[in-house]
Amino acid sequence: MELTNKKNNHTFWILQILGWGFINSFSIFALQKISVEMIVYSIVVGTFIGVLSTSLVRWYLKRSIRFDSFGFAEFLKVAASFFVGAGLFGVLNYFFGYVYREFGPELTGAEMQMFQYYDKVWIQIMNAFFLIGAWTVTYLVIKLLLKLNRDRIERLELNTHLKQAQLNTLKGQINPHFMFNSLNNIRGLMLEDVDKSREMLTKLSEILRYSLTKNNINAISVEEELEMVDNYIDLSKIQFEDRLEFVKEVGQSTLTLQIPPMIIQLLVENATKHGISNLKKGGRIVLNIKQEGELLVIEVRNTGKLQIGKSTTQLGLKNIRQRLKLLYADNASFKLNEIAGEVVAHIKIPLT
Numbered sequence: 001m002e003l004t005n006k007k008n009n010h011t012f013w014i015l016q017i018l019g020w021g022f023i024n025s026f027s028i029f030a031l032q033k034i035s036v037e038m039i040v041y042s043i044v045v046g047t048f049i050g051v052l053s054t055s056l057v058r059w060y061l062k063r064s065i066r067f068d069s070f071g072f073a074e075f076l077k078v079a080a081s082f083f084v085g086a087g088l089f090g091v092l093n094y095f096f097g098y099v100y101r102e103f104g105p106e107l108t109g110a111e112m113q114m115f116q117y118y119d120k121v122w123i124q125i126m127n128a129f130f131l132i133g134a135w136t137v138t139y140l141v142i143k144l145l146l147k148l149n150r151d152r153i154e155r156l157e158l159n160t161h162l163k164q165a166q167l168n169t170l171k172g173q174i175n176p177h178f179m180f181n182s183l184n185n186i187r188g189l190m191l192e193d194v195d196k197s198r199e200m201l202t203k204l205s206e207i208l209r210y211s212l213t214k215n216n217i218n219a220i221s222v223e224e225e226l227e228m229v230d231n232y233i234d235l236s237k238i239q240f241e242d243r244l245e246f247v248k249e250v251g252q253s254t255l256t257l258q259i260p261p262m263i264i265q266l267l268v269e270n271a272t273k274h275g276i277s278n279l280k281k282g283g284r285i286v287l288n289i290k291q292e293g294e295l296l297v298i299e300v301r302n303t304g305k306l307q308i309g310k311s312t313t314q315l316g317l318k319n320i321r322q323r324l325k326l327l328y329a330d331n332a333s334f335k336l337n338e339i340a341g342e343v344v345a346h347i348k349i350p351l352t
Helices: 002-029 036-064 072-103 109-118 121-160 162-173 176-190 194-213 222-243 263-274 315-328
Strands: 244-250 283-292 295-303 333-339 342-350
Touching: 002 036, 036 072, 036 121, 072 121, 176 194, 176 222, 194 222, 222 244, 222 263, 222 283, 263 283, 263 295, 263 315, 263 342, 315 333, 315 342
Parallel strands: 244 283
Antiparallel strands: 283 295, 295 342, 333 342
């Protein structure tokens, strides 16, 4: 990305100098009986004025305009920068024309006639508006085309990783350690409560079915995902018993919203495996789901410290990031932090 930006900057400056040099050369050579001094002065100064004015416009646009969400506010900023750039262009043209006329070599008849036009304000305004307006439109069109091309390339790159992402998601969903532990725990439970063990087997089969059948779809309802999370927690409590406390804080309006499958499941599984299982006294997992404007916010907090071992593959976390990137590009976010003795996983998903 850094190399691309440097290349784009170099290209911009080359085109700036060549473009304004060509415009000024063409306009001055179209006149007759112009001195060599006037030709050199007009090309050099005209190129300098054009490059300076439009470079300032570009500097402002790059820092103020969001091309990803171009709206009325951005339009006003473009208009403001255009008027400022055109004003600067006109003032500089008038100033340098005055300097040459007053302090330069004696003017020829053709040059004196040319400078008569410089004194007419409306001609200066029309000239500045036309040139800076044409430059601004050209710059915005090029920026838009470059953005569309970047988006296309990024989408192609994401699509090439789609199959790998699906395979990795499938691997992450079917956690062999969880499967073995659940089966062993259910086997032990059979000696105490046959009905409860039968219920746990049903929940385990539901998780397996869900993992296999939902792998190739991109969205399910929050309510459907929470059913599998509840099954996972119930199975985990066979092993952890009172050491595991699970709290759900879910907004009623979010239940019908669509999310990628297994996102919440993987967060809760990660909190259980790397958080609660490492604490002798156990701990608490809190799931909070709410809507904030046009975003769905999913937060999973668990007791413990953020300690990701070098030996772990972090496959679950990689799957989450990969799916969010694939489905939402840069419009979704995933953060994992340790805050006040808790590990906090925070996901934001756009709803539109």
